[in-house]
Amino acid sequence: MHRHILCQILWLFILFSFSNGFFLPPIIGDNMVLQREPYKARLWGTALSTEGSVVSVSMNGVPLGSTQVNTDGTWVIDIGPFPASSNNSISFTSATSTIVLSNIAFGDVFLCSGQSNMQFTVANSFNATAEIADSINYPDLRLFTVFRNHQSQPVSFHLPSNRQSPWAVSSPDGVASPIAEAYFSGLCYFFGRNLYKRFQGHVPIGLIASSWGGTSIEMWSSPDALSQCSQHDILDQPSPESFHFPKSFHSSRQFGDFSSTSVLYNGMIHPILSVRMAGVLWYQGEANQFDPKGYACRFPAMITDWRKKFSLLLPFYFVQLAPWGQGGPSWPLIRDAQLAALSLPHVGFVTAFDLGDPSGPLGPIHPRDKQTVAARMLAQVLKHSYGETNIVAEGPSVLFISLDSTKRTATIQLSSAISPDEVLSVRGTESCVSCCQTDPFVLVTDAGASVRGSNLQVSSEQRLITISLPNTTTGSIVQVEYAYEDVPQCAIYNSYEFPMVPFSMTTPETQNFLKNAKNFHR
Secondary structure, three states, rough: OOHHHHHHHHHHHHHHHOOEEEOOOOOOOOOOOOOOOOOOOEEEEOOOOOOEEEEEEEEEEEEEEEEEEEOOOOOEEEEEOOOOOOEEEEEEEOOOOOOEEEEEEEEEEEEEEEEEHHOEEHHHOOOHHHHHHHHHHOOOOOEEEEOHHHHHOOOOOOOOOOOOOEEEEEEEHHHOOOOHOOEEEEHHHHHHHHHHOOOOOOOOOOEEEEEOOOHHHHHOOHHHHHHOOHHOOOOOOOOOHHOOOOOOOOOOOOOOOOOOOOOOHHHHHHHHOOOOOEEEEEEEEEEOOOOOOHHHHHHHHHHHHHHHOOOOOOOOEEEOOOOOOOOOOOHHHHHHHHHHHHOOEEEEEEEOOOOOOOOOOOOOOOOOOHHHHHHHHHHHHHHHHHOOOOOOOOOOOOOEEEEEOOOEEEEEOOOOOOOOOOOOEEEOOOOOOHHHHHHOOOEEEEOOEEEOEEEEEEEEOOOOOEEEEEOOOOOOEEEEEEOOOOOOOOOEEOOOOEEEEEEOOOHHHHHHHHHHHHOOOO
């Protein structure tokens, strides 16, 4: 509470230090990208003049409208909609002063949020030197990092970061500045860069990174979102130190109570609720590994609440967790829990279970290959947000599993081929040690055994996979698991390098057994 009051006092000090009579939040500034048509762009700020005074807005010398200051000193105005463009100037004028912003673009804006694998920087990613040097080639790719800020109550502003300019044009300084807050998210940057190239630079791309390593979903959720799940489900999560995350992923100003709910929603999401945008990218879940059941409720609840708070049916795309090596049996369960969000409309995901990095310098929980994740994410966004239905955006999926008469061989029927020449292959993941000397399937029997399958056969033409119990294993198959472990060694890919997503499934014949089995646990 004392910190909250101190921030409010500091806020007033900053306001009164501006002699021009009104203040724009840092996210509204030079080099920013505003959302293009069909949305209107929203601009807002705080005025020091009396209630009822007027703030007028113009662009490139053309008046766009005016708005009155509210009783609390705030003002807001919607402009447009405008098509994609850049190199615009926007002026804000009151009775006593004018603020002029330069190099403003209209394009598509994406929010990138989550914990350390979203915060993970371009500078720490694979091929960092070349990627940083290449960043100079995308002048209408703009980057903004939300100042890391936790608050006990929602704030309608966030204090300026120690960056020289709130928005940065893509450049070596913009993606890898020595200023801590200007280190830009690797996944967010690579996605935005790829989308920018896809549009051949004709559509500016704005990227807003709001992430903090080691944080739980409860911290990013408002009280309204958390109220949708039982209080019993809201567990205190371990502090980030218990995950052995590198210190570089945490602010020098640690949380007094790291498990406090809503503090990052209050300080890092609520201040940007007025931003109009094209979608959200989310990479989080590691800090909730010990409560997959609760996460399966809280994750979709958070998405639904963010959409209400932003007043937009935001397309929402998330990353299914990469391998860690220390996740144990809870890691595939939290991956499953993430998929609960697919019950909502306009939600997509990519998987990273095959993109491990056991020798990564920042620990195996932080894989450096953010480029592949970004490429998969781009395919999802192009297909589902931009309507490019011919895009291949996922691997083969399971329609159903059946057993032969002996119940010792399982047949997995896959979804239809994406193209006539599509070929399925079985090969090692990036975490490969034993590779595919053993196949990626585990078969669970009614005798309680869990064994690697044998006689794996994959038919690309018939879209069938068959797998059998080894001759030395007694009993019948009751459950089939594929890549259902922390660090899968092997995966099934299609011709487009998309893997089949991990699963643990039972067949209709085994449902009664599993329902009645006591102390059955995998």
